[in-house]
Amino acid sequence: MSWVVLFVAGLLEIGWAIGLKYTDGFTKLWPTVTTVLSLVASFLLLGLALKTLPVGTAYAVWVGIGAVGTALLGIVLFGESADVLKLVSLGLICAGIVGLKLAHA
Numbered sequence: 001m002s003w004v005v006l007f008v009a010g011l012l013e014i015g016w017a018i019g020l021k022y023t024d025g026f027t028k029l030w031p032t033v034t035t036v037l038s039l040v041a042s043f044l045l046l047g048l049a050l051k052t053l054p055v056g057t058a059y060a061v062w063v064g065i066g067a068v069g070t071a072l073l074g075i076v077l078f079g080e081s082a083d084v085l086k087l088v089s090l091g092l093i094c095a096g097i098v099g100l101k102l103a104h105a
Contacts, residue, residue, distance in 0.1 A: 002052045003101065009045035010065025012038045017070040021078065057100050064097040 019035030026032050042062075049058050068090050074080040 002049045002058075005045050006049035006053065006058055006061055007065065009042045009049060010062050011069065012042035012045065013062060013066030014069035014073065016042060017066060018073050018077070053104070057104055061097050061100055064093050064100075068093050068097075 015038040016035050019031055019038055022028065022031035023035055024031070046058065046062050049062075071080075071086070071090055075082045
């Protein structure tokens with residue numbers, strides 16, 4: 001169950017990272033509120049996952065999910081570059097996340 005909690009925490013990290021773009025420097029109320037709530041929820045779930053998962057593994061997976069998801073949404077939502085090197089690098093991060101999960105099992 002800790003892995004599911006950690007995955008949801010990673011998804012919420014994507015939410016607050018993308019949300020930062022929509023806050024327009026924290027000048028827009030509702031995007032700011034949503035971003036802050038997502039951030040708090042992400043941290044709370046990460047903390048819950050850390051009750052049973054090793055901190056190094058959990059943190060690396062949390063950051064990896066957030067980094068990959070945020071980069072992919074940056075490409076889709078904001079037209080950021082999607083060159084081959086970037087996509088391969090994101091794939092390597094995904095491989096690292098899977099490797100950490102397998103190493104924990």
